[in-house]
Amino acid sequence: MSDTPNCDAELDTSGLNCPLPLLKAKMALNPMASGAVLKVVATDAGSQRDLRTFAQLAGHTLLHETAEAGVYTYWLRKA
Template identity: 50%
Template sequence: MNIDKELDARNLNCPLPILRCKKALNELNSEQILKIMATDPGSKKDFDAFCRQTGHTLLEMQETEGVFTFWIRKRSA
């Protein structure tokens, strides 16, 4: 998967991972992909809800050793 920007939100608690994700997505063009790494266990449901509410696409989510990695495609303009 071609990543256009990465965001390290590890060791940040809600709502900071979502707020930083929103800021990073604002810096991307439509259809570009943002990779986010977070350690907050609530981030799984937070990013799912964020994408449903904003129209962005949650392409994939993986968990490895307590780190949640999300790939989000920015919605079309």
Template identity: 55%
Template structure:
């Protein structure tokens, strides 16, 4: 996969643009479920609530928010899947 502007190389990219809350978060959870521990998911969303939702989700779930940025009206998140049997 191509490197992002952050230098991070996602294992999977999820485009949730155009979806409204809570769908970007639900789609991200589904995508993370399909990844192996330590893999990186890039999520792109246009819903302003996703900025808060993704941060709260990673804090509660044990996954790691490697970076997040805003490009125009698109919010981009890089979430590393937790390991050690965590959800």
């Protein structure tokens, strides 16, 4: 999977329902340096809407996202 961005930290929120994947992603991003990339893995379909909206509102960049067999993966670059 060479087309996926490198990440500085990884967060697995599999099995958690909305809004927990978003809250955990937000908490994981807080201590990270500006420009660092967080990879988030989720199984909640609502995470697609939540993380896209969060990135837009908070000024973070959603570099890449995948959805495969009910697993949603996001790469967020911290603003």
